[in-house]
Amino acid sequence: MPPLDPRSSRQEARQAVAPLADAHVLRRRAETRLTNQAAHAGDAGAEPEPQDVQHLLHELQVHQIELELQNEELRLSHLALDSARARYFDLYDLAPAGYITLGASGMIVEVNLTAATLLNTPRSALVRQPLHAFVAKEDQDSFYLLRKQLLETGAPQLRELRLTRRDGHPLWVHLMATVTTAAEGACELRMVLSDIDALKTLERQLDRLAHFDALTNLPNRLLKADRLQQAMAQARRTGQGLAVVYIDLDGFKAINDQFGHEAGDQMLVAVANHMQQVLREGDTLARMGGDEFVAVLINLGNIKACTPLLDRLLAGAAQPMPFNEHLLQVSASLGVTFYPQAHEVEADQLLRQADQAMYQAKQAGKNRWREFDAEQDACLRDWHQDLRHIQQALHKQEFVLYYQPKVNMRTGQAVGAEALIRWQHPERGLLQPIDFLPVVEDHALAIDIGEWVIDTALGQIESWQAQGLHLPVSINVGAQQLQQANFVLRLRALLARHPGVNPADLTLEILETSALKDIPYASQVIEDCHQMGVAFALDDFGTGCIDFVLSPEDIAKEIVRIAQSEDDTPA
Template sequence: MIPKTSPTGPATDVQHLLHELQVHQIELELQNDELRQSQLALEHARARYFDLYDMAPVGYLTLGVSGLILEANLTAATLLGVPRSALVQRPLHAFVVKDDQDSFYLLCRQLRETGAPQSRQLRVTGRDGHRVWVHLMATVVTTDSGARELRMVLSDINALKTLERQLDRLAHFDTLTQLPNRLLNADRLQQAVAQARRTGQGLAVVYIDLDGFKSINDQFGHDIGDQMLVAVASRMQQVLREGDTLARVGGDEFVALLINTGHIHTCAALLARLLAAAAQPMQLKDELLQVSASLGVTFYPQSQELDGDQLLRQADQAMYLAKQAGKNRYQVFAPAAPANIRCAGVVDLNFEKSTSVGKASPS
């Protein structure tokens, strides 16, 4: 009698093993597919990262502790005006403007010593040698290998700096004559007083008011008046010395600060040149027009300590007395004299005027 094959014999074991192998093969294929999907997703993410890294609106730099550039994005290369490949192993300080290199070295030293993030505004040399203002933010990191690296971000702030300069000029300079305005004049007067106090050199403060300007402005219009102000301001500016300041502090009012001048004898010739410059006839709108100027002068130091505002008031008072005395002249404030005779040193250039308002007499 032949025995029957056991259902649990070798054939069944082989079939079971084959089934398990097929299951494992399917699982491996699924895992491989997931791995491929993950790898593909990682490659897409890396591609997006490098696209964003290169297309970022700021420059990214990685530096070694020696200061050499290890890596840079395209924006950093564009800011520094060289191809990205040419940046590697070059020192970043070579691109920093010489006047700002001390600030850059201080940033790097503080970064290494404290480990705290640092930032600076400085200039770098960009394409074609042009200087570019950047805001530099930096931090220090330790890599997996234990090396220390400096990570830096460069932001182009050239437009911001240009706007700052424009706003600063609007705040401190007269838009018509381009002279310092009242605010900047006050600051320069304070500095001039401090310098005179420190060096012992004198200072003359001259308050200038144009004679007859209102009549010209009313008769010929503001455009002609503005042209005359610009011309008079330019002529008075030209007769001053280097280091002196002329500011426009009102409609037709100016202040001159004459350094190293402590007495009328040292500046009488300069005051006469100011009067002559203001009274020079000029051709405007087919008319030969002319104004003059009344000048009030005061000096620093005096027997009592004074500040800039007090000196301006003294010069202003002397200017009004010059107008009362006949205009087209200067008068000096005399602090020790009674109030009604507090000015001396009158000069009159005696420009002859026609009866027509503001018109210069023919020569």
């Protein structure tokens, strides 16, 4: 809303006294009529008639009464005007917004009581003072730009800026400014001030909730990301390195479980304070959530400069904390990576690298730090890529089974066959098992491939039987597949898909029996499979390629077969 103008009451006053001008006109008209009538009577040479005198007296009395009524109306109008003026000034002074009028020089010409109250300054002390004297130093440029744009364009201007009260306290206001021309022709700046100090306080509180951890008061993930981006930009400008440290507390879960969340929260706060104290100015320690933290260490001339900081972080995290009658203590595992690197990396990659290094510290015994190994990471990425390719090969049916006959050396008759897996790679050609099976070792994909081999071999046995050929098949089974909890159920389901196959025509050869971690369980699996009619054999090619067919009575008995050549390494 535009500022109120007290001087607009002058026009209202002129309009209110209009009835007085009408009374004067009536008086002059009455006097003129009286004079004319007297002159007319004199010209006629005769005395006015009594009725004329009476008529004139009547007219005069009527006008007298009219004047009295008009004077009363004028008095009432003045009272109404005074009341309106009082209400106007009350509204102007007590309006919820502050009104300030500046002259062309920037001096305060008029100010209402609200503005004076906002500035905690008497109104008399504000008039003829420059408003910019009450603008906070940080916002002087913004206020100057507002005046400049207002005078150059004439368009209303809006700003949020800080004023300084007489007691020195800052006050956030929303300022709307307009320019107008005064009666004397000079321009005036009229400004409306709204108190937004409470709103700004709320904004600061919300900003803190959005960027800081509520428990430890450390920067949270969001602010950490911003600080890390700034640190990386600074490192590129200055040539100074930085380190990203991923921190995970050792033994925190045990304290949280044993002593409760209150103890856990106090431990997190204590550890955060201790680690924060050992960092330098400019470094950032952020809480990622749970018992995980990230430190961003800046201005490192070389990697060695980071070592004392990492050692201090370990020592800070390990400081004991009293809780009731107990003394609680944790340690920390740290993973660190550095920037810049040989190849450009993003902030997220740095975090992943530091996280990987932290897990290496955990595996190495905890309460220590490990540096990210780029070479090991490259190998890990290659492994993940190979794993994806193998998974795609299984989905696209690029694997094939070759069958190596088992021949009776005395008769020359084929007595069975061994199923051997190969990968018909679309670019590299036919690959041996040694080229891809080590990639899936200890991965769930090895079980999927093993089940594909069994299912495919059973289908081949069925196909041969349809052609009148009876040829048992042996299949290699890895220790991981044999030890899965539902191996027997999975094997029974695969046999059920091929009802024409006699389970006795299937022999499962166990690869690397040294990898069997639970011999009693493996023996039970073998016993259950024997109950279905499936035979077992050992294939310890790693210790001499000796093969034993297993029975429930004696796992280490039965026949010996010829070792397979290296060209036909079994799957």
